[in-house]
Amino acid sequence: MKCPFCGNADTQVKDSRTSEDGAAIRRRRACPDCGGRFTTFERVQLRELSVMKRSGRRTPFDRDKLARSVQVALRKRPVEAERIERMVSGIVRQLESLGESEIKSEQIGELVMEGLKSLDDVAYVRFASVYRNFREAKDFENIIGELAQDEDK
Structure with a gap:
């Protein structure tokens, strides 16, 4: 693994642990050249995925982009990182x-x-407003009405 600080291609693994319910391995690494320490994660990837955009364009699937969009919706909400x-x-x-x-x-x-929807109603509405391209307040009323109906069930 290449050192992010100095670019040295030869770094050493100091510690390995499973994380994310065993779905990933967390490795603590050190660079012998600059002494920098950093963490990497290894995950199993079953297949290469590509995403077909609405425009027809294809892009490689990016797990980090997915995680960032979820985190934006959950910003300042009381939901644990785990x-x-x-x-x-x-x-x-x-x-x-x-x-x-x-x-x-x-x-x-x-x-x-x-x-x-199962994690946080506010984050759900935030994400829906961008994903479904809300244009007016009535769009928010509709989605909140759907949430209220689901809670009544």
Whole structure:
């Protein structure tokens, strides 16, 4: 693994532990040249996924981009980082288990909406407002009405 501080290609693993419910390995590394310490994570990837955008463009699936969008929706909300990571890992596993290498961005968005709905209502509404491109206050009223109906059930 290349050192992020000095670029040395030969770094040493100082400690390895499982994390994220055993879905990843966390490695603590040190650079013998500059003495810098950093952490890396290894995850199992079942298949290469690509995302088909609404515009028709294809891009490689980026787990970090998915995690960032979820974290933006959950910013300043009382949800533990571990629950967020579990949700993101669950979405990735669902996508990989579909058996397809190309996934529509709409599928990913719907899985995120489903996950956020169970984590935090405010984050769900935030994400929905961007994902569904809300244009007026009535759009917010509609989604909040849907949430209220689900809670009544």
